[in-house]
Amino acid sequence: EDQVTQSPEALRLQEGESSSLNCSYTVSGLRGLFWYRQDPGKGPEFLFTLYSAGEEKEKERLKATLTKKESFLHITAPKPEDSATYLCAVQLLTGNQFYFGTGTSLTVIP
C-alpha cells in the first residue's frame, strides 16, 4: 500500500536552532515529491518539488533533499515566522493523484 509518513508530528525550536523534518514514503513508483507550508486556516503554499534521488532545492532558510526512501526539509537558523505546518506529498508514476502526509507542526520560539 502506498504510504507517506512525516515525523515528528510536532517540533518546537528556539529561534536560531536548526533542525530537520522527515518525510518517508513507500510507494510503487515515485514521479515527484512536494513540500508545502500551511498556516492555520489557510491553504498549503508550495515550497519545493524534487524528482530524483540526490536532488536538492533551497529557498531562504529551507533546504529540501531527496533519497530513494525519504525526503528531509532542513531548516537553518529558524525564525518565529517559520512557524507553520509543513506537508509533504508524493505523486506516483501511475494514477493521477497526490498522497499527502499528515504534516509536521513547527513552532519557533523567540
Next chain:
Amino acid sequence: KAGVTQTPRYLIKTRGQQVTLSCSPISGHRSVSWYQQTPGQGLQFLFEYFSETQRNKGNFPGRFSGRQFSNSRSEMNVSTLELGDSALYLCASSLLATGLRNTQYFGPGTRLTVL
C-alpha cells in the same frame, strides 16, 4: 497572476442540507483537484477534473460530487450533509493533468461547519 480562488470562504449548514463550493483555478490551468482536510485525517483526495472530465476519484461516498466547466472553473457538491463532513475543503489547480510532472497550487479553502 491571480492565484486559486475559492468561494465562499466560510459556510455553516445543518445536517441533511446540501452545499456547493466553487473554485477558480489559476489562469491557464486546466486541472482542478479537490481535497478534504480534517485534523485527524490530514488531506484526503476527493477527485480531479481535467478538461471537464473526472480523471480520478478518491474513496468518498457518492454524496460528494463535482464538475468542471469549459473555463476550467470547478464546483463541488455535498448532499445530505453529515456532522463528519465538517472540514476545510481545498481546491488545487495545476497546468497539466496530475499524471504528468507538474505542481499543484492550492486555494485558501472553504471552511464548512455542519451543525
